[in-house]
Amino acid sequence: xxxxxxxxxxxxxxxxxxxxxxxxxxxxxxxxxxxxxxxxxxxxxxxxxxxxxxxxxxxxxxxxxxxxxxxxxxxxxxxxxxxxxxxxxxxxxxxxxxxxxxxxxxxxxxxxxxxxxxxxxxxxxxxxxxxxxxxxxxxxxxxxxxxxxxxxxxxxxxxxxxxxxxxxxxxxxxxxxxxxxxxxxxxxxxxxxxxxxxxxxxxxxxxxxxxxxxxxxxxxxxxxxxxxxxxxxxxxxxxxxxxxxxxxxxxxxxxxxxxxxxxxxxxxxxxxxxxxxxxxxxxxxxxxxxxxxxxxxxxxxxxxxxxxxxxxxxxxxxxxxxxxxxxxx
Numbered sequence: 663x664x665x666x667x668x669x670x671x672x673x674x675x676x677x678x679x680x681x682x683x684x685x686x687x688x689x690x691x692x693x694x695x696x697x698x699x700x701x702x703x704x705x706x707x708x709x710x711x712x713x714x715x716x717x718x719x720x721x722x723x724x725x726x727x728x729x730x731x732x733x734x735x736x737x738x739x740x741x742x743x744x745x746x747x748x749x750x751x752x753x754x755x756x757x758x759x760x761x762x763x764x765x766x767x768x769x770x771x772x773x774x775x776x777x778x779x780x781x782x783x784x785x786x787x788x789x790x791x792x793x794x795x796x797x798x799x800x801x802x803x804x805x806x807x808x809x810x811x812x813x814x815x816x817x818x819x820x821x822x823x824x825x826x827x828x829x830x831x832x833x834x835x836x837x838x839x840x841x842x843x844x845x846x847x848x849x850x851x852x853x854x855x856x857x858x859x860x861x862x863x864x865x866x867x868x869x870x871x872x873x874x875x876x877x878x879x880x881x882x883x884x885x886x887x888x889x890x891x892x893x894x895x896x897x898x899x900x901x902x903x904x905x906x907x908x909x910x911x912x913x914x915x916x917x918x919x920x921x922x923x924x925x926x927x928x929x930x931x932x933x934x935x936x937x938x939x940x941x942x943x944x945x946x947x948x949x950x951x952x953x954x955x956x957x958x959x960x961x962x963x964x965x966x967x968x969x970x971x972x973x974x975x976x977x978x979x980x981x982x983x984x985x986x987x988x989x990x991x
Contacts, residue, residue: 665708665746668716675718676973680954682877683852685826687755687955689948690970691721693883697961698738699729706962708742713963715747715754717970723855723881723957724789725759725800726781732764733788740789754795758785759830759855761800773803775814782823796852797824799840801831812840816847826852830883834868841876851878853954858882860891860928860943860990861921870952879954882947886958890917891943895925927989931982935975944972946986 677686692714698707714722728735736758747754760781763771770777782797797818799811815827827849829840841851854873858865859882873880886892895917925939932942947956960966978986 665712671716672718678954680853680879687721688719689955689973690719691723691955691957692719693723693957693959694735694739695728695959697959698735700731700734707738709963710960710966711742713966720753721755723757726764726785727762736785736788744790756794757796758794759798759800773799773806773811775810778814782818793822794824796826796828798828798830798855802836808839809843812843816849819849828853830855834872837869838872841878853879853881855881855883857884859885859887860946861887874952880952881955881957883957885947885956886940886943892940893938895922896929924989931985940969941972944969945976948976949978
């Protein structure tokens with residue numbers, strides 16, 4: 663069946679300027695980390711992408727290693743893009759990254775120019791694209807000079823393989839240096855993608871100030887703390903949850919009694935606001951104007967639809983913020 667996007671897809675989405683750039687991003691962006699790989703049903707992936715685009719989500723975030731297996735998320739996305747979205751490429755912001763292990767040998771990881779350029783070439787082939795809109799270095803490399811990594815991003819933009827450069831997982835001091843190098847090279851850093859949620863707040867210790875000073879956007883990943891900030895763990899660990907799997911990023915040891923107590927108290931505040939806990943957790947990040955967009959994953963369309971309702975209420979009273987702060991402390 664031919665996909666025709668909703669005619670009023672831009673009506674209900676909020677768009678925010680990314681730092682001091684010319685780009686606006688949707689307040690909610692779709693990340694294709696866990697749910698678009700070889701293990702997933704293509705029809706479900708298509709339905710999620712259709713709903714996202716119909717809802718005004720224009721930004722789709724990938725990386726070379728997303729799957730599992732690595733590379734499969736880009737392949738699946740490329741298939742669906744070609745079939746359903748070929749006439750809408752210019753309405754989309756598509757991003758990819760490199761920085762984690764992708765292939766064997768000394769050139770398949772970290773931050774050398776060799777790795778970044780080769781990896782993006784592979785990503786473009788998998789997605790059947792001429793360019794990505796944003797290309798990120800996925801994590802700092804302790805051994806490669808920062809100048810080499812940033813000059814690779816600059817080269818990639820000048821070659822037309824990406825329109826904008828970004829960084830991810832960089833602490834405040836390294837981010838400041840990277841942003842400064844890119845600025846001198848003439849390819850300003852568009853955006854930083856850090857891990858940030860109610861339960862993971864390191865970015866408040868300087869990174870957000872750096873990004874504000876330098877006019878760089880911020881797009882938090884894992885805003886729901888791997889599912890902890892949802893109603894899934896209100897009564898312990900369900901059998902089908904991420905924490906129940908030994909291979910997941912969320913471990914059983916993280917779902918402590920103290921954590922469950924916090925989740926329950928946060929949930930009470932969310933209910934008083936007329937939101938689910940997940941919706942409030944997303945709204946809580948978006949209350950800060952320095953946050954351009956939040957990156958959410960979805961394993962089914964209903965999950966995405968639920969998360970999008972966070973946009974109905976992104977204002978918090980001083981009393982609500984004080985109560986939330988007391989719980990998180």
